[in-house]
Amino acid sequence: xxxxxxxxxxxxxxxxxxxxxxxxxxxxxxxxxxxxxxxxxxxxxxxxxxxxxxxxxxxxxxxxxxxxxxxxxxxxxxxxxxxxxxxxxxxxxxxxxxxxxxxxxxxxxxxxxxxxxxxxxxxxxxxxxxxxxxxxxxxxxxxxxxxxxxxxxxxxxxxxxxxxxxxxxxxxxxxxxxxxxxxxxxxxxxxxxxxxxxxxxxxx
Amino acid sequence: xxxxxxxxxxxxxxxxxxxxxxxxxxxxxxxxxxxxxxxxxxxxxxxxxxxxxxxxxxxxxxxxxxxxxxxxxxxxxxxxxxxxxxxxxxxxxxxxxxxxxxxxxxxxxxxxxxxxxxxxxxxxxxxxxxxxxxxxxxxxxxxxxxxxxxxxxxxxxxxxxxxxxxxxxxxxxxxxxxxxxxxxxxxxxxxxxxxxxxxxxxxxxxxxxxxxxxxxxxxxxxxxxxxxxxxxxxxxxxxxxxxxxxxxxxxxxxxxxxxxxxxxxxxxxxxxxxxxxxxxxxxxxxxxxxxxxxxxxxxxxxxxxxxxxxxxxxxxxxxxxxxxxxxxxxxxxxxxxxxxxxxxxxxxxxxxxxxxxxxxxxxxxxxxxxxxxxxxxxxxxxxxxxxxxx
Amino acid sequence: xxxxxxxxxxxxxxxxxxxxxxxxxxxxxxxxxxxxxxxxxxxxxxxxxxxxxxxxxxxxxxxxxxxxxxxxxxxxxxxxxxxxxxxxxxxxxxxxxxxxxxxxxxxxxxxxxxxxxxxxxxxxxxxxxxxxxxxxxxxxxxxxxxxxxxxxxxxxxxxxxxxxxxxxxxxxxxxxxxxxxxxxxxxxxxxxxxxxxxxxxxxxxxxxxxxxxxxxxxxxxxxxxxxxxxxxxxxx
Numbered sequence: 119x120x121x122x123x124x125x126x127x128x129x130x131x132x133x134x135x136x137x138x139x140x141x142x143x144x145x146x147x148x149x150x151x152x153x154x155x156x157x158x159x160x161x162x163x164x165x166x167x168x169x170x171x172x173x174x175x176x177x178x179x180x181x182x183x184x185x186x187x188x189x190x191x192x193x194x195x196x197x198x199x200x201x202x203x204x205x206x207x208x209x210x211x212x213x214x215x216x217x218x219x220x221x222x223x224x225x226x227x228x229x230x231x232x233x234x235x236x237x238x239x240x241x242x243x244x245x246x247x248x249x250x251x252x253x254x255x256x257x258x259x260x261x262x263x264x265x266x267x268x269x270x271x272x273x274x275x276x277x278x279x280x281x282x283x284x285x286x287x288x289x290x291x292x293x294x295x296x297x298x299x300x301x302x303x304x305x306x307x308x309x310x311x312x313x314x315x316x317x318x319x320x321x322x
Numbered sequence: 323x324x325x326x327x328x329x330x331x332x333x334x335x336x337x338x339x340x341x342x343x344x345x346x347x348x349x350x351x352x353x354x355x356x357x358x359x360x361x362x363x364x365x366x367x368x369x370x371x372x373x374x375x376x377x378x379x380x381x382x383x384x385x386x387x388x389x390x391x392x393x394x395x396x397x398x399x400x401x402x403x404x405x406x407x408x409x410x411x412x413x414x415x416x417x418x419x420x421x422x423x424x425x426x427x428x429x430x431x432x433x434x435x436x437x438x439x440x441x442x443x444x445x446x447x448x449x450x451x452x453x454x455x456x457x458x459x460x461x462x463x464x465x466x467x468x469x470x471x472x473x474x475x476x477x478x479x480x481x482x483x484x485x486x487x488x489x490x491x492x493x494x495x496x497x498x499x500x501x502x503x504x505x506x507x508x509x510x511x512x513x514x515x516x517x518x519x520x521x522x523x524x525x526x527x528x529x530x531x532x533x534x535x536x537x538x539x540x541x542x543x544x545x546x547x548x549x550x551x552x553x554x555x556x557x558x559x560x561x562x563x564x565x566x567x568x569x570x571x572x573x574x575x576x577x578x579x580x581x582x583x584x585x586x587x588x589x590x591x592x593x594x595x596x597x598x599x600x601x602x603x604x605x606x607x608x609x610x611x612x613x614x615x616x617x618x619x620x621x622x623x624x625x626x627x628x629x630x631x632x633x634x635x636x637x638x639x640x641x642x643x644x645x646x647x648x649x650x651x652x653x654x655x656x657x658x659x660x661x662x663x664x665x666x667x668x669x670x671x672x673x674x675x676x677x678x679x680x681x682x683x684x685x686x687x688x689x690x691x692x693x694x695x696x697x698x699x700x701x702x703x704x705x706x707x708x709x710x711x712x
Numbered sequence: 713x714x715x716x717x718x719x720x721x722x723x724x725x726x727x728x729x730x731x732x733x734x735x736x737x738x739x740x741x742x743x744x745x746x747x748x749x750x751x752x753x754x755x756x757x758x759x760x761x762x763x764x765x766x767x768x769x770x771x772x773x774x775x776x777x778x779x780x781x782x783x784x785x786x787x788x789x790x791x792x793x794x795x796x797x798x799x800x801x802x803x804x805x806x807x808x809x810x811x812x813x814x815x816x817x818x819x820x821x822x823x824x825x826x827x828x829x830x831x832x833x834x835x836x837x838x839x840x841x842x843x844x845x846x847x848x849x850x851x852x853x854x855x856x857x858x859x860x861x862x863x864x865x866x867x868x869x870x871x872x873x874x875x876x877x878x879x880x881x882x883x884x885x886x887x888x889x890x891x892x893x894x895x896x897x898x899x900x901x902x903x904x905x906x907x908x909x910x911x912x913x914x915x916x917x918x919x920x921x922x923x924x925x926x927x928x929x930x931x932x933x934x935x936x937x938x939x940x941x942x943x944x945x946x947x948x
Contacts, residue, residue, distance in 0.1 A: 155360050159387055159708055160412035160494065162364065170476040185360035202898050203365055203386045206357055232406065233389040235397070235926075237905050237912045238897065257494060303902040305913035337869040338890070384873075385896035393906055431749030556839050559780050559870025570839060572779075577842045643748020646782065646835050646845055659784050659835070662748070674782040674835075682873050711896060 140279045147217065148179070148274040151267075154190035155183040156210070158197025161224035164257045165196045173260035178267050187213040192270070194263075195249075198226035198233055199240045201306050208298045211247045216287030216294065219274075221266050222249045225256045232256065245310035247296055337557045339686045344373035353693075357386045361464045361697045364707030368684075368696070375692040380685045384678070387711040395671035400426055400501070400638055403671065408495040410673060411709040413456060414449045416486070417651045419499035424580060425647030425658035426501045430640045432633060437626040438503035439582045444516060444619050445486075445498070446649075447612040451523065452479040453652035454563075454605040455530070461602065461701040462534065465543055471534060478526050481519050488512060502633030513620065520616045527609050535606065544599035548687040548699035551596065558682045562654025563608060564703060567593035567600040574650035581649075585622070586615045598702040605704075639666050653677055653704055673712055677705035725753045728775070728846065735768045736761050744849060754833065754847035759862055762850060763888075766867040769836065769846070777836040777846055780864070783874035784835075785882040787855070787907045790828040794821050827854045830884050832861060834871075852884060855907075863889035881906035 121136050129136050157165055168175045169183065184190040187210045199207055211220070222243055225231035230241035243249065250273060253266045277285045286292040293313065299306040310317070334341075344350060356367035365386035371379040391410065395403045407422045408415035420442055427434065434442075456479060459472030483493040489512050490496040490505070498505050508516075534540055550560070552568040565572055573590045575583040591607035593600030640662045648657035654676025661670035680703050688696045723731070729741045732755075740758035757765050769777045799820045802813050830852045837844030852859045863886035865871045875886045876895040883904035886892055894901065903910055914929065922929075 156358060158365055159389075160409055163412060163494065167476060167480070170480075171473050172477070172480050198387065198389050200386060200388055202388065203357060206365075206386075210358060232409070233391075233394065235394060235912070236390045237393070237910070238385075238388045238390055259493070301898045301900055303900060309913075335866065385894075385898070388896040390905065428750045429748050554869070556778050557869045558872075559868065561781075572839050572842070641748060643746050643750065644752065645746075645748055645750035646752060646847070648781070655781060657782055657835075659782060659833070661786065670784065670786050672782070672784040678873060679870055682869060 141275075143279065144275050144277060148271040150179045150181070151191045151219070151270065151274075152189070153180050153183050153192040153194050154187055154210070154214070155185045156193055156195070158195065158199065158203065159226065161196035161226070161257045164260055165194055165223065165263060168260040168263045173264060175264065175267065178264065178271070180267065187211075188215060190214060191217065192219045192221065194221045194223050195227040195243050196223040196257075198231060199243045200236075200238045201240050201301070202238060204240045204243075204246065204306060205298050205301065207243060208246050208296055212295050212298070217285055219251075219270055220247060220249045221251045221253065221263075221270060223253045223255075223263060223266070224258060225254060228252045228254065240306070242315075245315045246299060247311075248314050337554055340689055342376075342378055342689050344376075344378050350378055355696070356383075361701070363460065363701070363705055366705070366707055366710070368700070370688075370693065370696065372693055375694075377688050377691055377693060377696060380688050380696070382681060382684055385711055387707045389708075389712065391712040392671050392673065396667060396669070399666045400640070400668060401635065403668075404499070405495065405497045407673075408497055409708055410675070410712060411651065411653060411656070411677070411706045412494060413706055414453050414652050415494055415496045416445045416449045416498060417649060418656065419496065420446055421647065421649045421651060421656045422658050423499040423501055424649060425645055425660055426640070428647045429643060429645035429660055429662060430501075432502045433630055434503055435627050435630055436582070436624055437507075438628045440619055440623040441504050441508050441628065442499065443581055443583070443586075444508075444616060444623070445489075447616050447619070448482050448485070448516070448519070450612050450652045451609050452482045454609050455479060455526075457701075457704045458530070458534070458602060458605060461598075461698070462540065464697050464701045465540065471530070474526075474530060474533070478523070481522070485512065485515050485519060488515070500629065500633075500635070501638070503627070503629030507628045513623070516616075517620055520613060520620060523613050523616075524610075527606065527613070531606060535603070540602075541599065543695075543698055544602060544702075545597060546595070547598045547691060547695050548702060549595060549597050550683060550687055554683060554686065555596070559679045560654070560683060561676050562651070562680065562704075563601055563604045564654070564680050566590065567604045568596035569593055574648060574655055578648070580647075583615075586618045588612075588615050598698055601702045601704075637666070639664060644670075648674065651676060653706065653709065654680055656709075673709075675709040675712060677703075677707075677709040678711075681705060681710065723775070725755065729755060731772070731775070732757075732765055732768060735772070736764045739765050741765070752845060752847055754849050756849045756851065759850060759860075762862045762864070763867065766848075766864050769848075770867055775846070776838045776840040777844070778868075779837045779839045779844075780834060780868035780870040781837050781845065782833075782835040783871050783878060784833040785878035785884060785906065786831040786833060787882055788828045788831065789908050790855070791826045792823060793826055794823045796820070797822050829853065830855055830859060830882050832875075832878055832884060834864065855883075859883055860885045860887050862887055863892075865889050880904070883907065 126136055193211060222228050227243050230239050233239045234241055251266045251270050253262050255262055299308060350371040350373055352371050354367055354369050357365040367383040369381045369383060370377050391406050404419060407418040410418050455475035459475035462471040463469055486496055487493045489508060490498040550568050552570045555565050555568045556570060569592055571590060571592055576590060588611045591604050593604050642662055642664045644661040646657055646659045648655050656676055657674035659672040660668050663669040687699050725743050729743060732739055732741050739761035742756040744754045744756050746753045769775055796819050798817050800815055800817050802815055804811060804813060832850050834848040836846045850861050852861055861884055863875055865875060875889055878884050879886060879892055880894040880896055881904060
């Protein structure tokens with residue numbers, strides 16, 4: 119049940135704040151998303167530049183970058199995920215506590231990027247873990263990362279507490295552990311996680 | 323499956339790592355530092371065996387960022403590999419471009435006009451300054467300074483990246499050098515902003531040194547740690563500031579006389595002890611020497627073309643043969659080895675990565691030290707994973 | 713504006729070869745000339761005396777090549793060479809109505825397979841004398857079973873990680889290397905990816921605009937998929 123905006127503003131002028139639990143809950147969550155200090159390649163340098171003095175990410179709530187996955191809410195996959203590193207990325211994602219979000223930063227994290235024809239390059243991290251925001255670019259500018267952060271905040275704002283579209287951490291039947299791929303003789307086994315990444319059918 | 327680090331490396335020799343016996347009883351603690359670790363410069367793993375806090379064995383594990391750049395280059399043309407060289411040492415994309423352009427120019431005997439050489443030197447020295455500043459910033463962050471020197475370094479870096487963006491179109495992946503010159507010309511406005519940046523650099527380096535060089539925490543944590551003897555450094559193929567901090571006078575700008583470095587008067591700083599503090603000081607002094615070169619280059623830059631008009635860009639098919647070209651990149655000796663077989667794609671394209679080869683002696687430097695010093699020594703080697711793993 | 717590039721040695725390649733053969737008798741050294749403008753000719757050394765040659769190059773007072781800069785692996789596939797050979801044969805022919813034995817020269821094309829090999833190229837410089845580069849090459853016998861080569865790590869420590877990389881990506885086994893493991897790929901990986909005949913694993917399931925080799929693989933995918941669907945339909 120949404121609150122009428124005019125009424126809200128009128129009451130607010132009197133010092134009475136009317137809101138729903140959902141808005142309050144999401145407001146608290148979206149303004150203190152703590153990223154994990156997880157940089158893989160060149161995009162990590164732009165991520166570091168985003169946290170530096172010129173493009174300050176801390177004013178959006180990402181105050182501290184936690185090194186430990188147990189304490190982080192957001193994993194920014196910045197850089198190429200190689201097949202050697204992929205099991206580690208999935209393991210780190212599994213270790214993060216819900217609610218957790220993933221931003222795939224850069225072309226390499228979305229689909230393999232310029233290194234797509236690589237025997238060691240994983241063609242997109244969304245083969246194994248669910249991704250919330252994709253940022254194209256090689257590397258994306260710090261402003262693009264801030265835009266992605268704001269998009270994520272909007273997404274968190276729109277998550278309902280009950281019903282079909284509720285987030286994973288409020289849904290006891292949702293999948294929490296994503297299977298970690300094994301490093302086989304020629305490639306990773308399995309090559310993708312069909313629950314997360316349904317292979318689109320192309321009609322040629 | 324992580325293999326245990328009990329590899330049979332008990333080979334004796336003057337250039338082998340020293341064999342250290344644990345003095346306590348009980349088992350060694352085997353820790354994998356990385357690939358996700360707040361203090362590694364990217365995805366890099368070190369398997370260490372610890373006796374309490376002392377490091378008994380250290381084996382680095384590479385390959386977490388192996389993006390098979392060399393295999394891709396065998397399938398693309400020479401010019402199309404230029405953007406991939408940006409992504410090798412992603413801090414210093416312009417020097418990577420120059421090294422590759424130099425190797426191809428050596429292969430075909432391509433001449434470069436004078437103004438282009440000046441522009442190359444200006445951009446390379448600006449790259450060197452921002453790389454050394456960032457390295458020192460990361461080193462102090464790993465010592466626990468929580469980002470303050472890094473913020474100062476990145477403040478200067480942003481100014482230099484603004485110039486790169488105005489000139490080449492991109493902050494980091496510049497893709498600017500071509501075989502026979504540069505892509506676009508530096509206009510008077512670009513040169514003016516370069517002069518403004520260079521005018522502000524001595525003040526920044528003074529501020530940096532006042533903050534760090536006589537800081538007692540930095541001196542206590544860096545002096546006497548991670549010593550590297552000069553004979554071992556030469557034998558192990560170490561290059562760059564790490565080699566010069568051990569006292570070896572080998573700067574490729576002076577040895578190979580590539581580009582027009584002969585026209586500039588600059589000194590090569592050398593260290594006495596080969597420890598972490600010497601590497602830090604060599605980098606600071608190299609920043610000052612780069613400012614000297616920049617002032618001279620910006621004063622003398624002539625007018626003229628920036629690209630050889632006879633250079634073949636489309637349909638570039640070098641004759642069969644091979645060439646090895648190298649430059650003094652900020653991290654060390656960056657070399658490209660090309661074998662051409664007359665087709666538009668190279669037959670063999672090899673990058674000689676300074677960061678990987680500087681890590682050959684990581685074990686030698688860290689054995690016997692405490693595990694907290696491993697992080698500091700590793701930070702002083704100054705690696706970038708894009709170059710180590712390519 | 714030309715660059716001078718390398719700092720050439722006082723000796724030419726022929727003089728270095730003569731010096732090696734004087735110091736290490738029996739060492740098989742050949743000169744491989746480099747047709748490009750760079751003028752970096754290389755010395756092909758045989759495997760039998762490689763360590764002694766390397767030691768001489770490092771310890772000689774005039775050459776003093778104490779700095780190994782670069783170790784590269786190169787792959788050469790088997791080459792099928794077809795050459796035209798003139799063959800003389802005696803043939804029975806009728807000349808002016810009389811049968812005679814006449815000698816005839818005919819052109820015949822003969823095909824032979826020159827075995828491929830794996831090669832390692834070493835670039836040496838001198839820090840003491842500040843000259844270089846001197847290029848050494850070593851070749852294996854073939855690409856399949858005889859892929860050993862002596863390791864130069866005991867002479868130059870700088871070869872340690874680079875020879876591991878050549879082992880990882882090309883499959884050259886360096887005898888005498890203190891720690892020969894894979895460097896860049898994971899340990900359970902079975903292939904040697906930089907070889908010219910390596911086939912990449914098939915993870916191009918989703919490719920919106922394929923072209924060239926990827927298009928070929930996508931077509932094979934579609935063909936095998938329709939074949940398996942047909943098989944499934946038939947078995948039912």
